Amino acid sequence: MSKPRIGIYGLTGCAGDQLNILNCEDELLKLFDIFEIKSFVMASSAADEESPLDVAFVEGSVSTEKDLEHLKEIRKKSRLLVAIGHCAVFGGVQSMFTGKKWEETYRAVYGKKDAVSLTRPLPPKPLSAYVKVDAVLPGCPIEKEPFLKLAGLLAKGVVPRHPDFPVCAECKWKENECLLLKGEICLGPLTNSGCGAICPSLNIPCIGCWGPIEKENWEAEAFLLKENGFSVEEVVKRFAIFGGEERAEKLKKFLEGKEG
Numbered sequence: 001m002s003k004p005r006i007g008i009y010g011l012t013g014c015a016g017d018q019l020n021i022l023n024c025e026d027e028l029l030k031l032f033d034i035f036e037i038k039s040f041v042m043a044s045s046a047a048d049e050e051s052p053l054d055v056a057f058v059e060g061s062v063s064t065e066k067d068l069e070h071l072k073e074i075r076k077k078s079r080l081l082v083a084i085g086h087c088a089v090f091g092g093v094q095s096m097f098t099g100k101k102w103e104e105t106y107r108a109v110y111g112k113k114d115a116v117s118l119t120r121p122l123p124p125k126p127l128s129a130y131v132k133v134d135a136v137l138p139g140c141p142i143e144k145e146p147f148l149k150l151a152g153l154l155a156k157g158v159v160p161r162h163p164d165f166p167v168c169a170e171c172k173w174k175e176n177e178c179l180l181l182k183g184e185i186c187l188g189p190l191t192n193s194g195c196g197a198i199c200p201s202l203n204i205p206c207i208g209c210w211g212p213i214e215k216e217n218w219e220a221e222a223f224l225l226k227e228n229g230f231s232v233e234e235v236v237k238r239f240a241i242f243g244g245e246e247r248a249e250k251l252k253k254f255l256e257g258k259e260g
């Protein structure tokens with residue numbers, strides 16, 4: 001049986017996800033054994049960009065026209081496309097100030113028109129804003145174990161669905177004492193699971209880095225926190241990780257409405 005052909009690519013991001021794949025060390029040889037790696041520029045410049053792929057792993061957000069062209073090329077030749085890391089899955093830090101203020105922010109950082117024509121920027125977005133994404137692996141950067149688990153399933157032809165239940169479930173399975181009861185702002189109830197509730201297990205509140213669950217009830221948690229004495233500003237600041245300024249504005253109005 002022929003080995004599944006894979007490619008590992010990076011768009012705009014810090015390349016931390018590709019680096020963590022390289023950091024698999026003990027398992028790396030096994031990965032090379034299971035898959036036929038057609039392209040992994042961080043590991044080898046000998047890339048084959050012509051052959052079709054069974055699976056493409058892509059990290060980074062789409063932040064330039066060049067990123068978009070590259071992504072479309074990858075999508076065209078790949079049976080499955082997997083977004084790895086927060087930038088590819090959610091847009092990452094660079095997508096936090098989009099909308100009306102994006103161009104303003106870009107020019108404030110990079111200045112003149114020349115930079116714009118040179119880099120051909122786009123408002124940073126996740127891969128799914130432009131192409132079909134078959135599976136996701138969040139993380140900033142991705143963790144070794146979930147990546148190896150995902151790669152193992154894909155090698156067997158299984159495309160896993162990302163769980164849609166909150167970090168709280170994993171936290172409860174670990175029998176942790178809830179940090180909300182200890183007076184902390186923990187975003188576990190709103191955050192997609194998969195990380196194994198690493199932070200609350202170490203007594204550190206979840207900041208929501210695996211992204212929001214589909215049916216998050218942010219109003220309920222925001223109201224509870226306010227009832228427990230947290231200021232509107234503090235709650236809004238923490239919740240802004242999901243949906244940036246737009247969400248912050250909505251939440252502020254909601255909490256101030258409750259004040260009245």
Ligand code: SF4
Binds near residue numbers: 188205
């Ligand atoms: S500590 Fe956080 S993640 Fe754990 S149960 Fe409480 S709110 Fe949920």
Ligand code: SF4
Binds near residue numbers: 192199205
């Ligand atoms: S911040 Fe939350 S989602 Fe991110 S690793 Fe910690 S517990 Fe998991």
